[in-house]
């Protein structure tokens with residue numbers, strides 16, 4: 001409930017501030033994921049499960065019906081209890097989202 005509300009508010013903020021969802025570069029996103037995300041997440045294609053307990057794999061995230069560019073954008077912009085606040089820039093978020101969404105097809 002709280003998370004849903006946060007997403008709604010963020011979505012509204014993003015829309016009203018005119019923040020563009022630039023098309024990210026999946027290759028750049030993969031390099032970023034390797035550096036910043038792979039200590040917790042399984043980031044490669046074809047790894048639907050595994051890694052640390054309770055940490056979803058990127059393929060698993062990509063396959064969730066609720067995962068979209070918008071949901072990733074909102075998620076990566078908000079601090080999370082069990083994830084470090086990485087202070088990602090807009091282009092970094094776009095690249096990471098593009099990489100994760102790409103995994104859906106693999």
Ligand code: HEC
Nearest residue numbers: 033036037039040054055056061075080082083084086096
């Ligand atoms: C310190 C460990 C850690 C690091 C580093 C980390 N994550 Fe996570 N991440 C988690 C955990 C634990 C969860 C599941 C808990 C949750 O949903 O809050 C999670 C959940 C997520 C989800 C949400 C899936 C959903 O349920 O919607 C996404 C997307 C995600 N991480 C992306 C990333 C990206 C991109 C990076 C690198 C920039 C990253 N994470 C780095 C631990 C981490």
